[in-house]
Amino acid sequence: MDYALSASQKQVVEHIEGPLLVNSSPGTGKQLATVKRLANIIRNHKGNFKILILTFTRIEAQQVKERIEQEFEKEHKEVSDRFFIGTIHQFSKEIVETRGDTLGLSTKEIILIDSNEIENILKNILTSDSSLGSFYQNSPLEKNDKLIRDVSFYISNQKKMLKQPKLIKEHENEDQKFFDSIYYEYDLFLKSQSLIDIDDLILLAYRILNERASIKEIYQRIYKFACIFEAQDLTFASFELLRTLYPDKNSNIMFVGDKNQAIYSFRGSITSFMEEIENHYSPSIVNLTQNYRSSVEIISISKKLMPSSLNISANSAIKGEVILKEFENENAEAIWIADNIMNLVESNHKKLIQQIQWDNIAVIARNRYILRSIEKQFLKRNIPFANRTFGNLESESTLMKVFELGMRLIINPQDQYYIEQFQSLLKFKSSSIDHKKSFESGKVLLNYFEKHVADNWKDTYKILLKSWALIWGTEIRFSDALHLLENYFVSSSQTQDIEVLNIIISDINLWRDYWVNYASGAKEHNLLGFRNKVSSLSKVSSRGISLLTVHSSQGREFDVVYVIGLNEGIFPTNEETTDVDRNILYVAITRAKVLLYLSYTRSSIYSDNKKRIPSRFLREMGLL
Numbered sequence: 001m002d003y004a005l006s007a008s009q010k011q012v013v014e015h016i017e018g019p020l021l022v023n024s025s026p027g028t029g030k031q032l033a034t035v036k037r038l039a040n041i042i043r044n045h046k047g048n049f050k051i052l053i054l055t056f057t058r059i060e061a062q063q064v065k066e067r068i069e070q071e072f073e074k075e076h077k078e079v080s081d082r083f084f085i086g087t088i089h090q091f092s093k094e095i096v097e098t099r100g101d102t103l104g105l106s107t108k109e110i111i112l113i114d115s116n117e118i119e120n121i122l123k124n125i126l127t128s129d130s131s132l133g134s135f136y137q138n139s140p141l142e143k144n145d146k147l148i149r150d151v152s153f154y155i156s157n158q159k160k161m162l163k164q165p166k167l168i169k170e171h172e173n174e175d176q177k178f179f180d181s182i183y184y185e186y187d188l189f190l191k192s193q194s195l196i197d198i199d200d201l202i203l204l205a206y207r208i209l210n211e212r213a214s215i216k217e218i219y220q221r222i223y224k225f226a227c228i229f230e231a232q233d234l235t236f237a238s239f240e241l242l243r244t245l246y247p248d249k250n251s252n253i254m255f256v257g258d259k260n261q262a263i264y265s266f267r268g269s270i271t272s273f274m275e276e277i278e279n280h281y282s283p284s285i286v287n288l289t290q291n292y293r294s295s296v297e298i299i300s301i302s303k304k305l306m307p308s309s310l311n312i313s314a315n316s317a318i319k320g321e322v323i324l325k326e327f328e329n330e331n332a333e334a335i336w337i338a339d340n341i342m343n344l345v346e347s348n349h350k351k352l353i354q355q356i357q358w359d360n361i362a363v364i365a366r367n368r369y370i371l372r373s374i375e376k377q378f379l380k381r382n383i384p385f386a387n388r389t390f391g392n393l394e395s396e397s398t399l400m401k402v403f404e405l406g407m408r409l410i411i412n413p414q415d416q417y418y419i420e421q422f423q424s425l426l427k428f429k430s431s432s433i434d435h436k437k438s439f440e441s442g443k444v445l446l447n448y449f450e451k452h453v454a455d456n457w458k459d460t461y462k463i464l465l466k467s468w469a470l471i472w473g474t475e476i477r478f479s480d481a482l483h484l485l486e487n488y489f490v491s492s493s494q495t496q497d498i499e500v501l502n503i504i505i506s507d508i509n510l511w512r513d514y515w516v517n518y519a520s521g522a523k524e525h526n527l528l529g530f531r532n533k534v535s536s537l538s539k540v541s542s543r544g545i546s547l548l549t550v551h552s553s554q555g556r557e558f559d560v561v562y563v564i565g566l567n568e569g570i571f572p573t574n575e576e577t578t579d580v581d582r583n584i585l586y587v588a589i590t591r592a593k594v595l596l597y598l599s600y601t602r603s604s605i606y607s608d609n610k611k612r613i614p615s616r617f618l619r620e621m622g623l624l
């Protein structure tokens with residue numbers, strides 16, 4: 001749709017060369033104006049260059065991509081090769097994959113490990129090295145878990161500050177020596193196995209560009225322009241990487257951000273980079289303050305929650321409603337929301353101009369688990385939804401969790417973490433397992449486990465083995481494996497409980513979507529590539545009501561939004577997190593265009609029906 005742009009939006013669109021900083025409040029059309037500016041550059045600036053567009057999440061990258069495609073639709077112009085659109089991690093991965101050999105890395109198969117695998121490796125280091133691990137080996141379990149988390153946090157922070165592991169110096173204090181020694185050992189281990197973790201990506205890309213001037217120049221020539229979204233969430237490492245490519249006041253770099261929407265402080269984001277950008281680049285500055293998204297009522301409470309956003313002005317043409325609800329517990333909350341949605345869909349609401357579609361509704365929570373009752377209720381009522389939050393295991397049903405774990409063990413049969421999960425899900429007697437045995441392949445391991453599964457799993461395990469057999473060879477028949485499971489469970493009515501069956505079907509469909517998504521894009525099909533792709537997918541394909549954590553909702557908008565679990569202990573989590581949680585809630589409520597439902601519960605089924613009190617933010621917004 002072609003809108004009449006505001007004067008400030010026009011300023012953004014017309015800015016071509018030199019650094020630019022756009023301060024934008026929620027819903028003020030920063031994405032729209034930015035995409036128009038980038039299209040303007042492609043249309044009017046001659047040369048064979050690309051534009052680097054970095055977003056904070058993959059969902060946002062997908063949105064920007066779609067908007068760019070729309071922008072060029074009428075001209076029937078294919079422009080995808082003129083842009084790199086993705087997160088800073090995706091961009092860094094591309095650099096590491098294509099140029100990592102210059103640092104002596106084997107780049108044929110980069111294996112990206114996740115947080116569970118990191119913790120596993122750290123545990124192994126601490127249990128096998130007596131000089132490092134004496135404290136660990138003699139401590140109670142909970143202390144050990146905390147220590148592993150602390151070490152993992154320390155290493156991650158070192159990498160985020162671009163600090164490489166170093167040999168220990170005598171003068172350092174004991175704690176420092178301990179943490180640094182483990183970082184050193186951990187790094188050696190990763191290198192020996194050609195593994196990298198998520199924080200390595202930026203660190204390695206930074207090193208490649210800094211240590212190899214010729215490569216840096218190639219990137220600078222190709223990516224003549226850059227646009228960085230959610231600049232408030234920049235980390236030290238990403239800022240330094242950008243400064244390497246776009247060093248000074250003549251660089252064509254654009255930053256778009258909003259201090260009040262900084263929600264990633266736990267990942268090492270520092271909002272002062274917004275100031276740093278001003279100091280370092282002396283950019284042209286445009287402030288976007290006219291909100292085009294939300295109704296006057298929603299803007300009014302968001303201003304109360306975030307007084308520093310006072311200059312934001314509402315588009316008075318949009319009328320809506322903010323409704324606060326109190327419930328006994330999460331089940332009552334879920335039932336009411338499901339009823340309310342059915343009412344809205346069937347008979348609409350006077351404030352909604354058009355017939356409401358499932359895709360225009362979102363339920364947003366501070367944490368993923370709070371959405372569980374909603375999911376159950378939607379499944380029961382056949383309300384279509386897509387859980388777009390991120391997690392470790394993708395599957396929800398036990399059956400598909402076991403299938404998924406089997407797949408992970410085919411990729412790496414030594415992975416103790418997944419072996420343990422596998423054993424606990426299938427309730428093996430651990431005494432019957434030979435823990436010292438090592439397996440040369442996932443096939444051998446999964447066959448070995450067959451004799452250990454409990455009686456009630458025996459038949460199912462046989463089917464699972466058949467399905468794994470379709471994916472453990474060189475030719476991967478993933479769709480056939482899913483089909484086999486589906487036939488067994490759905491067609492032969494193996495499972496009587498309809499709720500369990502629903503969850504299995506939704507898992508099988510999810511995996512089918514993932515496979516289609518991967519198989520259509522990859523030249524060669526292998527399980528490792530597939531797993532890496534799945535860990536990086538943001539589940540944007542499926543349709544229905546969006547179930548989101550606030551972090552996965554950033555950059556999106558819906559006609560109707562339910563923000564649930566507005567209780568102390570959740571929103572905010574505690575006193576210390578009040579400021580960042582206020583930003584988080586601010587992002588959540590500003591996703592809504594017309595109707596915003598806020599709710600809290602008097603007690604919680606997730607904590608033994610303990611009493612709960614409403615969030616302080618409800619008072620701040622003048623709703624209590």
Ligand SMILES: Nc1ncnc2c1ncn2[C@@H]1O[C@H](COP(=O)(O)OP(=O)(O)OP(=O)(O)O)[C@@H](O)[C@H]1O
Nearest residue numbers: 003004005006026027028029030031032292293555
């Ligand atoms: N000039 C305009 N006239 C009318 N509508 C507009 C205009 N600019 C933007 N919009 C609409 O306002 C809504 C918000 O725009 P957009 O998604 O670009 O905001 P944003 O600044 O990226 O928001 P946020 O930071 O909250 O994610 C969109 O529905 C967009 O189409």
